[in-house]
Amino acid sequence: MKQIRKILIGAVACLALAGCRKDEISGNADDIPGLGGDVWTPTQIDAWLYENYTKPYNTDVKYKWSQTELSDINRFVTPVDEAKVIPVMKCLDSVLITPYESVTNADFMRRYLPRFIMLFGSAAYDSDGTRVQGQAEGEGRILLFELNNFRIKGMPGYQPQDSVGAKRLFHIIEHEFGHTLHLNIMYPVEFKSITGSYTSNWYNYTDGEANEKGFISNYAMSGPDDDFVETLAILLVEGQTAFDNRIASITSDAGRAALQQKSDAVRNYLRNAWNIDFTTLQQQTRAAIVRYTK
């Protein structure tokens, strides 16, 4: 009797487990919308991006609007105008990729160019009144904003003052790529203590006030990483002469010395960490920028 009871209890348990087995879900789940990314009829722009970025560098350049690509989805940003996509990406090629490749090798950019580059038309406004014009996330993603105002020499309607906006974009590209470099090989820790005194209220200072305190721009005051890449970006985008002139115009001795030290640190870092001849890189970058803006 005891045996039978055990068997019975066992049978009940089996039934309890097996009896409620769910069938596979009803209907066909082979085609889940959006799985594997959005699809659309490819245009010439898509073909160009595939040939010039996806194939050689395995980089996905996204220009069609997707709210989820914004890391802060509470920001309201508008998409980029299709007419700006290829000009912006051509500039990125000659201002960033070609100069770096010329001082390293073809594999360098294949390895370090971010895997995703997102393009947006307007700036992303923050509630403190500042505008985000570029953003690097980890080493894999670069977000570029405010591209609808982008105009370079030779484009219809170009005026000399448009070079300000174009140079801002080049600055952001160099700035964000600088983050990629130091996220792979960290710059010497001593850099952080050259001036110290970083602040999240950097936007309350003008660039001139920041210079006096030994920072190349006000944004450089926001943290050591940004300080490092701001110094790198301004050295590359403005060129050595403009950088030296800016240092020379600083009245504070401490500020001048600190900036000189920071610029040396950037130069040494690129040589020691990446075996890059900084002077050549700087001249090539600057030459490309001059071509687009003067």
Next chain:
Amino acid sequence: MKKWTLYILLIAGLFASCKKESYVFDQSPDERINAALASYEQVLQSPASGWKATITTGTGSIFNFHFRFGNDNRVFMYSDFNTSTAGTEKESSYRLKALQQPVLIFDTYSYIHLPADPDGSVNGGEDGAGLVSDFEFSIDSVYADSITLTGRYHQTHLRLEKAATDDYTAWQSGVWESTVQFENISLILEYFKRFTLGGVQYDVKIDPIARTITFLWFSGSTQRSFTTSYYFDRTDVVLVQPFTNGTTNIRRFSNISWNAGTRELRMQIDNSLVTVAGATAPVRIDVNAPRRWYNTVASTDDYWVSLYGFHVNGVDDAYKVTAIPNYAFMVFWPAFGTSGGSSYDLLGFVTQTNDGLALGFGAGYSAPDFTADGRAVFNVLGVLGDVPSVAENAFYNTASRMTDPNGYYLVQTSNTSYDMVAASNARAWISWFR
């Protein structure tokens, strides 16, 4: 025996409790959403003449659009946002996407993004908000001849209605473009933009950003004003609230045509043809206004504020005062101080510093001459403070514009604001408020 019964009941219960429900739908959610997206795409592409649509932005402006959707994710559009968007069809892209709901996304920049752009210089809205509009819409309902959608961010309502052939040709042939030229009223150089109807002279002011129009006129010696929103309706400008003055009723302006040479706008109101043109003096000069403007603040040791400086010959902030580094605003401060025993008025430039606002420099004037015909004439005494070299052009141009020998009319625009208009030709003015 009792136990056996219990076991049998238990087993029966297990079988019964696991009875499967039959599914409500005979297809999976994925299949159904794919089918819905495909059918919506079909509907979007079907009308040969496209769709007409209207958007009311979060700031209350009304914009019309025309869309044609292709089968290759391409969309062509017109808009009455400005004369150029009303005259040139722009191609961009769209896609339908399954988010929480099926969504229509205008995924590259076109005219629908103009009111939504968070850059205030694009649409006149505030930076960060624009005119509070959308370009990503959840699809609420789809019929063969209408689609209703709701913006995903600002909840802007968008209703697409199947367009007739002549709806589309009205855009193509420039009918809309010509109507939108109504906003060229802003290009008239004179402060006073005037037309006459039924024997009454009306000054009009339009705000193309908010899409409002203000009528100013005199009834006897009393100045009256009326403000309403307007929108475009193919051939007409429609007033949201009709304007009434005695027997004069204005519901809409039609047959709009702009003469770029003379800067005059011709239009039809019912059966009357009128011309809006610049005028160099108010309909009726408010003779006491200059003294009233001055005394309002002088009596309380207060001051008038201007944010943008002078508008001159069609250029806002002609002397670029807002480009002065850290510029905050300008003030006119009667009896600001005394010098050599006599008091002086100050036109001061206020800038932001680390310690707050600072009144760094300005021009001193003797108390204005109030002429019998209602003008204020300013006479400069000297410069106060140190004018930074970057601010010199803005400062000296503004300070000397003040001393126009013909003086200024003061036009009261509200209880707390006045516009000061050059009496010489009404092509320069500055707005004061407190």
